[in-house]
Amino acid sequence: VTFLCLPPVSFLLLPHALALWACTRSCPSRCTCTQEKSCSVLCDRINMADLPKEFPCEASSINLDKNNLKFLSERAFGTLPSLKSLSLDHNNISFITPGAFKGLPNLVELKMAHNEYIRYLHTRTFTSLKRLVRLDLSDCNLFSMPDRIFIEQTALKELLCFQNNFRRVPGAIRGMENLTHVYLERNRIEAVAYNSLLGLTSLKYLNLQENRINVIHDEAFKDLQQLENFYLNDNLLAELPKQAFKGLSRLKMLNLGGNLLTNVSKTWFSDLVELEVLYLDRNQLCFIEEGAFENLTSLITLHLNSNNLTALPFSVFQPIYFIGRLYLFRNPWECDCSLEWLKEWMENYKLVRDIPCASPSSVAGLDLSEVVYARLNGTCVDPAELNLTTALPDNPTTENKFNILISKLLQQELKEDLVNSTESFRNGTLLDPAESQVSGGYNGFSTGRALLVLLSMYLIQAETGPH
């Protein structure tokens, strides 16, 4: 027996009881049908292997998650003019007949994530879904998608395709001017070509993290003028085009962490006047060009931790009146006088902490906050480079004797430190500094060390100061 849907106008006049009756009268067996604001059909987790012959024709949402569906035939759901949301997550769908979703003219959301046997889709898979706004095809083992698969999905805004096997950005999204969110993380994409993202003029969110991107062509992002959140982290980028982010003046968050970048070019971020958060952590940065952060006038947080930085010239930060947080831990800082400005800034603004010194050797292992800069006639004196293996010279000067004393004390202390506290923030790469702050991961300023520093200052002054 086939029931005909009542014409929508009569629905307005139906009391709740009648709507409930309409929703439940043809509820599939073992499913639950409820009428709240609209008719929902819940058929999840009931080990269903074949679709029911019939759903209530007033159904507005159908949940078929976590069943054992394998196959969707043509018009698999019949005609459901009110259906807005259909969820088929976590089934075992391996074949979708072209036209499977015919009869669902008002479907807005279609979820088919975690169906690992789908692998390939036919060009006409989504035929007649003209109102589709959100489509989830994540974790479906897809290798590619036909270029014309979304030809009718002009309203599509959100496409979720993370955790598949794409080797390139699917050509199907090119020119989709209504797309706002694209999730392509955890695929195998190797390059972003100049035309991969053409015409995505409404895109606000693009996630390409955890791919294998090693090349980005010039102007690859030039149409993404509305982009606000951009994840490019955990790829294989050693270089970026000079004008990579040109024109992305709406960008608020850019994540370039976990790549192989060595230099930060001053041209990359020139246009990012609304950028609030920039991640450059977990690269191999050795060098930041002067002016690189010059135009980042909205920046709140900058992550430079876990790189190979030894120096951070004051001029690199000018003229930013940097108001947020700066993460610098896990870099081999050279704490000579060129970092004195940072120590002062750190003390004055308390926006940065954990700056471990790797050199000069007399301060290696200390945090920049613990380094005391000596002044000779008003100018800063670099901490000494110690030769820890030097034997006592024949005619030792006070300073030499002192250095040997320090090196012994330091070595002693370093040994203790390594076992104890420094491990917590040398290990791993993702330790959140905010967390280490709270949990006391801060490498404490030991009394012995404080004395050592004071002593060293005193002796240096005694040795070199005016008599």
Ligand SMILES: *[C@@H]1O[C@H](CO)[C@@H](O)[C@H](O)[C@H]1NC(C)=O
């Ligand atoms: C899922 O489908 C695949 C291929 O169609 C089949 O080999 C596998 O056994 C199925 N798994 C379950 C749990 O039914």
Ligand SMILES: *[C@@H]1O[C@H](CO)[C@@H](O)[C@H](O)[C@H]1NC(C)=O
């Ligand atoms: C974007 O949406 C508008 C209005 O819904 C529609 O007219 C237009 O064709 C869509 N654009 C594309 C490229 O699908």
Ligand SMILES: *[C@@H]1O[C@H](CO)[C@@H](O)[C@H](O)[C@H]1NC(C)=O
């Ligand atoms: C990085 O900067 C250094 C110092 O200016 C320069 O010698 C080197 O060629 C740069 N490397 C790249 C890949 O741009």
Ligand SMILES: *[C@@H]1O[C@H](CO)[C@@H](O)[C@H](O)[C@H]1NC(C)=O
């Ligand atoms: C900063 O922006 C100004 C004005 O748009 C531009 O002239 C300048 O080159 C930019 N600075 C850098 C380092 O790109």
Ligand SMILES: *[C@@H]1O[C@H](CO)[C@@H](O)[C@H](O)[C@H]1NC(C)=O
């Ligand atoms: C950065 O440091 C790591 C570990 O110390 C080293 O393996 C790597 O070669 C360095 N990279 C550069 C560009 O210096």
Ligand SMILES: *[C@@H]1O[C@H](CO)[C@@H](O)[C@H](O)[C@H]1NC(C)=O
């Ligand atoms: C210290 O500074 C004064 C004035 O600048 C200068 O005359 C003097 O030679 C300096 N002394 C040393 C030891 O550098």
Ligand SMILES: *[C@@H]1O[C@H](CO)[C@@H](O)[C@H](O)[C@H]1NC(C)=O
């Ligand atoms: C450190 O001292 C040892 C032994 O005196 C010497 O062989 C070595 O060259 C010195 N190293 C430096 C960097 O001065």
Ligand SMILES: *[C@@H]1O[C@H](CO)[C@@H](O)[C@H](O)[C@H]1NC(C)=O
């Ligand atoms: C840590 O430091 C304390 C005191 O400095 C010491 O007694 C202890 O043996 C160190 N090692 C470990 C593994 O805790």
Ligand SMILES: *[C@@H]1O[C@H](CO)[C@@H](O)[C@H](O)[C@H]1NC(C)=O
């Ligand atoms: C350091 O990392 C290794 C491997 O990632 C892990 O086994 C070890 O427990 C870590 N140590 C600390 C102190 O977090």
